[in-house]
Amino acid sequence: xxxxxxxxxxxxxDEVKAxxxxxxxxxxxxxxxxxxxxxxxxxxxxxxxxxxQPELVFLDVEMGTESGFELLSHLENDPAVIxxxxxxxxxxxxxxxxxxxxxxxxIDPDDLNEAVNNARQRHQRNIHENERLRMLSESLxxxxxxxxxxxxxxxxxxxxxxxxxxxxxxxxYTRFYIKNGDKILISKSIKYYDELLESFAFFRVHRSxxxxxxxxKEYLKGEGGYVKLIDGTTIPVSRRKKNEFLRxxxxxx
Numbered sequence: 001x002x003x004x005x006x007x008x009x010x011x012x013x014d015e016v017k018a019x020x021x022x023x024x025x026x027x028x029x030x031x032x033x034x035x036x037x038x039x040x041x042x043x044x045x046x047x048x049x050x051x052x053q054p055e056l057v058f059l060d061v062e063m064g065t066e067s068g069f070e071l072l073s074h075l076e077n078d079p080a081v082i083x084x085x086x087x088x089x090x091x092x093x094x095x096x097x098x099x100x101x102x103x104x105x106x107i108d109p110d111d112l113n114e115a116v117n118n119a120r121q122r123h124q125r126n127i128h129e130n131e132r133l134r135m136l137s138e139s140l141x142x143x144x145x146x147x148x149x150x151x152x153x154x155x156x157x158x159x160x161x162x163x164x165x166x167x168x169x170x171x172x173y174t175r176f177y178i179k180n181g182d183k184i185l186i187s188k189s190i191k192y193y194d195e196l197l198e199s200f201a202f203f204r205v206h207r208s209x210x211x212x213x214x215x216x217k218e219y220l221k222g223e224g225g226y227v228k229l230i231d232g233t234t235i236p237v238s239r240r241k242k243n244e245f246l247r248x249x250x251x252x253x
Contacts, residue, residue, distance in 0.1 A: 004032045007120060009056040011038040012045040012071065013084065014063035022058055022084070022107065029109040030116045042066050046074050053077045056119050061085040061102075080119035096196050097148045097161075148196075150176060150184050157184050161200050165231055167193055167210040177231070205237045205245055219249055 009026070011019045019038035026033050036052045039045035041063065049057065049071075057079050059068040068083065075081070083095055083102040095102045101115040148164075150157040163179040169190035176184040186193075194204045204210045205227060220226040224239040237245055 005120070005124070006032045006034050007056045007080075007116070007123065008034050008036050008052065008054045009058060010036050010045070010048050010052065010054045011058045012040075012042075012063075012068060013038070013058075013060040014040050014066070015060075016040060018060065018084075018105075025107055025109060025112055026058075026116075029112055032120075033116060042068075042070050045071055049075065049077070049079070054079050055123050056116075057081050058103075059083050080122050082115045082119060093196070093199075094145055097145055150186050152184055152186060157182075159184070161197065162212075162214070164197075164202075164212055165215045165229060166212060166233070166235065167197075167202075169208040169210075177233075179231075203241075203245060203248060205235060205241055207238065209235045211235060213248065213252060216249070216252070219246075 011022050013019045013022065016038075019040065023035050023038065026035055033056070036054055037048055039048050045057075045059075054077075057071075057075070059071060059081055061068045061083055062085065072081075081100060083100060084105060084107070085092060085095075085102060086105040092102065092104075101118050103111055103115055146161055148159055148161055150159055159176070159178060165177045165179055167190055168175045168177070170185070172187065172189055174186050174188055174190045174193055176182075176186065178184065190204070190208070190210055194202070194210050197210065201213045202210055203213055206224075211227060211229065215229045215231070217228045217230050219237075220228060220234070224237040224242050225245075226234050226236055227245075228234050
């Protein structure tokens with residue numbers, strides 16, 4: 001019988017009540033998580049992490065005059081990090097592109113459970129967080145979200161968004177086709193990536209196909225029509241998406 005390891009956690013939030021609320025939710029809705037303590041500023045958080053070396057950190061993104069992201073470079077023991085945020089659309093997009101877990105306030109118990117389970121799996125599989133967190137920190141520092149983390153079963157791939165040619169839906173999975181010829185299968189739906197990549201000039205021409213508009217070679221007329229991409233693939237355009245696609249395509253020409 002496999003024993004589920006206990007994750008030792010700390011909570012970092014500038015509001016004492018928020019720390020108490022997260023602690024209460026962890027106790028009530030999760031299993032095998034031990035909260036070691038909480039900190040309401042970056043300095044205290046550093047000391048707490050150095051002292052306890054936790055496996056899990058709940059980290060608030062907006063902390064008054066401080067940012068939770070400032071703590072990232074000090075996580076030397078490589079704990080799993082679950083970010084907590086109330087809004088800040090830019091930060092949320094950065095978190096999603098970096099494939100890290102985050103919770104929106106007010107915290108939903110189901111989302112909390114899912115995030116903790118994800119953290120536990122990464123801990124058990126000895127998946128290191130440092131590279132993803134480094135990329136996230138650099139993206140925010142440079143105000144430049146140009147890379148996406150694609151977490152496949154056996155590895156993490158760091159891919160420039162501009163190098164993604166297209167995405168293909170395979171039920172609850174999405175296959176990415178990269179400019180260098182790589183194909184990466186991810187266990188998330190194409191709907192997730194449609195929402196995430198829309199602002200990067202991607203368009204979902206068909207329920208099964210999301211394409212990078214920069215890689216279109218030509219449009220072939222038909223009932224819905226087809227787009228031919230620079231890698232030679234031909235992708236159908238659904239009748240429902242045809243008019244919207246043509247409006248965007250004409251602007252690119």
